[in-house]
Amino acid sequence: MKIGLIGFGKAGKAVANVILQYNDFCLEWVLKNSQGMEKITAKEFLGVDGQDPGLIFSKENMPFSELVDNYPVDIIIDFSDAETISEYGADASERGIKIISAISHYSEDDIKFLKGLAKKTTVFWSPNITLGVNYLLFAASLLKNIAPGVDIEVIEEHFKAKSGVSGTAVKIAETLDLEVENINSLRAGGIVGKHEVVFGFPYQTVRLVHESISREAFGSGALFAAENIKDKPNGFYNFEDILRPYFFNQANFLS
Amino acid sequence: MKIGLIGFGKAGKAVANVILQYNDFCLEWVLKNSQGMEKITAKEFLGVDGQDPGLIFSKENMPFSELVDNYPVDIIIDFSDAETISEYGADASERGIKIISAISHYSEDDIKFLKGLAKKTTVFWSPNITLGVNYLLFAASLLKNIAPGVDIEVIEEHFKAKSGVSGTAVKIAETLDLEVENINSLRAGGIVGKHEVVFGFPYQTVRLVHESISREAFGSGALFAAENIKDKPNGFYNFEDILRPYFFNQANFLS
Amino acid sequence: MKIGLIGFGKAGKAVANVILQYNDFCLEWVLKNSQGMEKITAKEFLGVDGQDPGLIFSKENMPFSELVDNYPVDIIIDFSDAETISEYGADASERGIKIISAISHYSEDDIKFLKGLAKKTTVFWSPNITLGVNYLLFAASLLKNIAPGVDIEVIEEHFKAKSGVSGTAVKIAETLDLEVENINSLRAGGIVGKHEVVFGFPYQTVRLVHESISREAFGSGALFAAENIKDKPNGFYNFEDILRPYFFNQANFLS
Amino acid sequence: MKIGLIGFGKAGKAVANVILQYNDFCLEWVLKNSQGMEKITAKEFLGVDGQDPGLIFSKENMPFSELVDNYPVDIIIDFSDAETISEYGADASERGIKIISAISHYSEDDIKFLKGLAKKTTVFWSPNITLGVNYLLFAASLLKNIAPGVDIEVIEEHFKAKSGVSGTAVKIAETLDLEVENINSLRAGGIVGKHEVVFGFPYQTVRLVHESISREAFGSGALFAAENIKDKPNGFYNFEDILRPYFFNQANFLS
Secondary structure, three states: OEEEEEOOOHHHHHHHHHHOOOOOOEEEEEEEOOOOOOOOOHHHHHOOOOOOOOEEEEOOOOOHHHHHHHOOOOEEEEOOOOOOHHHHHHHHHHOOOEEEEOOOOOOHHHHHHHHHHOOOOEEEEOOOOOHHHHHHHHHHHHHHHHOOOOEEEEEEEEOOOOOOOOHHHHHHHHHHOOOHHHEEEEEOOOOOOEEEEEEEOOOEEEEEEEEEOOOHHHHHHHHHHHHHHOOOOOEEEOHHHHHHHHHHOOOOOOO | OEEEEEOOOHHHHHHHHHHOOOOOOEEEEEEEOOOOOOOOOHHHHHOOOOOOOOEEEEOOOOOHHHHHHHOOOOEEEEOOOOOOHHHHHHHHHHOOOEEEEOOOOOOHHHHHHHHHHOOOOEEEEOOOOOHHHHHHHHHHHHHHHHOOOOEEEEEEEEOOOOOOOOHHHHHHHHHHOOOHHHEEEEEOOOOOOEEEEEEEOOOEEEEEEEEEOOOHHHHHHHHHHHHHHOOOOOEEEOHHHHHHHHHHOOOOOOO | OEEEEEOOOHHHHHHHHHHOOOOOOEEEEEEEOOOOOOOOOHHHHHOOOOOOOOEEEEOOOOOHHHHHHHOOOOEEEEOOOOOOHHHHHHHHHHOOOEEEEOOOOOOHHHHHHHHHHOOOOEEEEOOOOOHHHHHHHHHHHHHHHHOOOOEEEEEEEEOOOOOOOOHHHHHHHHHHOOOHHHEEEEEOOOOOOEEEEEEEOOOEEEEEEEEEOOOHHHHHHHHHHHHHHOOOOOEEEOHHHHHHHHHHOOOOOOO | OEEEEEOOOHHHHHHHHHHOOOOOOEEEEEEEOOOOOOOOOHHHHHOOOOOOOOEEEEOOOOOHHHHHHHOOOOEEEEOOOOOOHHHHHHHHHHOOOEEEEOOOOOOHHHHHHHHHHOOOOEEEEOOOOOHHHHHHHHHHHHHHHHOOOOEEEEEEEEOOOOOOOOHHHHHHHHHHOOOHHHEEEEEOOOOOOEEEEEEEOOOEEEEEEEEEOOOHHHHHHHHHHHHHHOOOOOEEEOHHHHHHHHHHOOOOOOO
16 A cells, blocks of 8 residues: 655654554655755655655655656655645545545644535545544443443543643543543643543442553554455545444454 | 342442442342341442342252242342352243343353243343453453554452462453463452453553452442343343444544 | 450440450440440340450449549540530540540640640540541642643542531541642532542642441541550650551562 | 663663653763774764763774773663673772662672672662662562461462563562462563562452553662662662661651
């Protein structure tokens, strides 16, 4: 599967790092906002060996249509910003290139635009594209459904400088219909990111915990999405859509 | 729902304690192995107020058929031992009394017998009848299914005197196809019971944790089973059978 | 060591339960506020075997001076309420009976009174008399002293019905000079009691965690205090006073 | 304080990264085993701004005596290997340059050699130089001393590829006099490093947990050592020697 990556900030670099490690996926190119790194490849920049071309281009020097004419890809993975989809989306969908977007802060209009693109290609969007967090949402939602009256609290821990409640914790609270008072935010030292959902029953407690180790988790999540949408028909998909079939296929473990 | 409880050891008492607290369920009677407590009710013994009769009988003084003639019940909850089912099972199933058994150590023959009873009534069996442990098995199995290559380790902690690996940990290992080396058993002080499944991904970690507070959790689990099998047709059910529908009914939380 | 226990509420009963299990300590009597249990012993009430008399008296039927005339003790352990010390304190100190008080909410005047008693006997007071919590305070204070600039957060978890921030968490915050915003209070289900102090360094995290299993922990703490003050001269002691010597006696573990 | 760093492997680089961030410490130079990086500075290599020279030399091109003649330092921090001390130790101690060594695997003879050097300068050695792990050893040892009969278990978690029991876990077990069976080693995914000491009491549990975030923790530990030995007389010191005074200076927190 040939991949074009749009965006090469901290997350984009980590994602490239993961793509370069898997033989099933080939990083054709990276498209950056700004100029100045075209002379080296993503492999050289990241110090990774491998067969992938991993060419680096900038938007100014290389228009999207010319890029995909010369270096065609099957899937675009977008870790840039909310604006960029308007620059490449229509062209990509016309060509049937699948789109995986990990942009956190799309407007309502952006999402409408994405859904429009989904008429002509497969579009996947997840504001938090890690497998672990999405599984956590899924599993927590299931337990809440089983035990609607259970007491639920959320603990989220991050590095001292992180301001505001984490977006993931807010998402958990929305999904589980919790009050903002049920989110307990700790800020201390260099904690990368930890989310814990505590289910308090009268005589037992269940805890679901997700701990981030590094941003490369975004890369694993994007490739998991790529693997799971590659045979999907045109349409608009989210992370739950690709998790749900795993459940139905699950062997009956207690029998 | 009128309930007859068979078995009044430590677990049985805790289960009675929970039944007596819920208005939807009425503890008609308790059937004990040994004589000597017939003069008081389960309510008096446990110091609980309420409307439930909670009469105490012993097998010697009160044959099962006479008991259910005089004090009919909808469901029998069995926390006694593996032998007892042979004493009341046939009679109960003929009468269409539903059976919930929480016996841990049935033989193959016992289970065959249970399945026979299930032709004429609804039979539910769970060797670990807590909601939390069964949810843990369910959620862990799902994640393993999503990510078959993930590294999995189990930590189980119990009080110092507990000998051998916990049955729940063994069940987790079987369900997730782990080696016995992946079970880490800690024995220290008075820890009631903790099971943790660690899923190690390259860039993130997911942990599912169950902590027992008291044996009353068996009571909650038995009533959860009662609530969920009350409208089920004749047949043999386990905990996964009653958890699975919650998944299918789940609202699509990410859309 | 002969012990008289004052107070027989939930905590008092748990403390009696622990004293009855140790041969080094003998529960001579329990002094209750209210009448009505004088006909049985603490052993019978708690279902514990043993040699200890464990007689039960009430304040109305048995004045303190008459009680200790007839049933002399070495130490009084007080789990009653803030008022009771004024009723027995002067008499006990005159007789040189050591006093261990676990009352949480003494007034300034009460503490002054205790310090007065300490001129004639050994008086120990701890508002949270468990070994674990006091060790936690001690160890956390030490780390804060080593690394004054470290980020610290406190998580405390208790059963749903517990109102207000836990007294122990407030004590931890005072000891470590934290803001009230650094205490994260979770209320869920039947959690007995958990306190976690998180020390966030830039490149590592240290956590000190205390989990309560049952109120019997108060009994262990009271006996630990009894063992450690039995040879102490008259004076007023707290839990830190009895922990500190363990440090000085500690072998140099890294050499 | 002018620092010379010997060794520039993964740990050495992380240590340089930390030194460069603190104004109280100046990284004069790095001495590498192998040639080939002399044209850039440690700042350039690590992408860190700052005033420190951070020159890079190799042993082949720059003899130690010439190096310290031209670029004198107050302290040497050694993250190289067990052999290197024999190359610079005598010269450094003659000049009164303090030595901080973080080498894990010295032989008996090496340590004897270090102690010889300590007659003429201040020598500090710690095989695991993080503050957190050493505090953990210290605090765990204290609790074991307070409660000699408590049940203790150790959990250590590391990335899948790490072979053998972690050296830190072995050190914890030695310090607390545990059996090797009490160490529970988990290997899963990309876990950086977690050590947990579980103290199980009959009615409560205490846990001491250390989690590593990155190798930079070695740098913080080395600078903590530098700060704490800078005014120490000649002699041989370990981490406990520099932690212990914090205890004695500690304010009495419960009074």
